[in-house]
Amino acid sequence: MKRAASSIAEKMIKVDHAGENGAVNIYRAQHLASTLRAPRLKPQLKHFQQHEEEHREIFKTYLDSVGVRRCVSYHLNGLGGFALGLVTGLIGPSAVAATTYAVENVVLEHLEHQLEYLKDAEPEAFAAVSAIYEDEKAHHDQAKAQMQADKLLSKILVRIVRTCTEAVIWFGMR
Numbered sequence: 682m683k684r685a686a687s688s689i690a691e692k693m694i695k696v697d698h699a700g701e702n703g704a705v706n707i708y709r710a711q712h713l714a715s716t717l718r719a720p721r722l723k724p725q726l727k728h729f730q731q732h733e734e735e736h737r738e739i740f741k742t743y744l745d746s747v748g749v750r751r752c753v754s755y756h757l758n759g760l761g762g763f764a765l766g767l768v769t770g771l772i773g774p775s776a777v778a779a780t781t782y783a784v785e786n787v788v789l790e791h792l793e794h795q796l797e798y799l800k801d802a803e804p805e806a807f808a809a810v811s812a813i814y815e816d817e818k819a820h821h822d823q824a825k826a827q828m829q830a831d832k833l834l835s836k837i838l839v840r841i842v843r844t845c846t847e848a849v850i851w852f853g854m855r
């Protein structure tokens with residue numbers, strides 16, 4: 682019988698795990714939509730999706746090891762991520778890049794804050810978060826280079842996606 686996350690470290694990893702499920706599904710849906718809109722993006726999206734699957738597995742392994750159950754938002758994140766990925770994937774490459782940039786921008790800030798806390802509090806959780814940081818940074822930097830930041834649509838998307846990502850984190854940590 683698994684228990685709910687109780688320590689701050691456990692809540693952090695629980696949120697990260699649920700967030701990765703959202704990320705997996707964003708890229709999965711964008712990959713699908715890109716078949717129509719931007720086939721040249723498909724290898725990159727597949728590659729990002731594989732990273733997110735590995736990240737989700739790293740956090741799942743941690744949660745299993747401490748006997749903590751996943752976040753109640755896990756499946757909702759998957760569904761929300763898929764819907765977001767489908768819509769942005771159908772809009773096209775600049776919407777895809779703006780979405781990745783916005784998600785990863787919030788994620789990086791969040792991971793840096795977690796690493797700062799976990800380095801003294803919980804070495805195992807620190808190791809799990811450290812393991813994914815470079816991948817997220819690479820996603821962020823690549824998307825930043827690809828997005829058309831001065832387009833109105835990009836600005837609107839970044840605002841919406843940032844707010845949604847922050848809401849997922851807030852909900853999971855409360």
Ligand SMILES: [Fe+2]
Pocket residue numbers: 701704732733736813817
């Ligand atoms: Fe990730």
Ligand SMILES: [Fe+2]
Pocket residue numbers: 704733785816817820
């Ligand atoms: Fe990522």
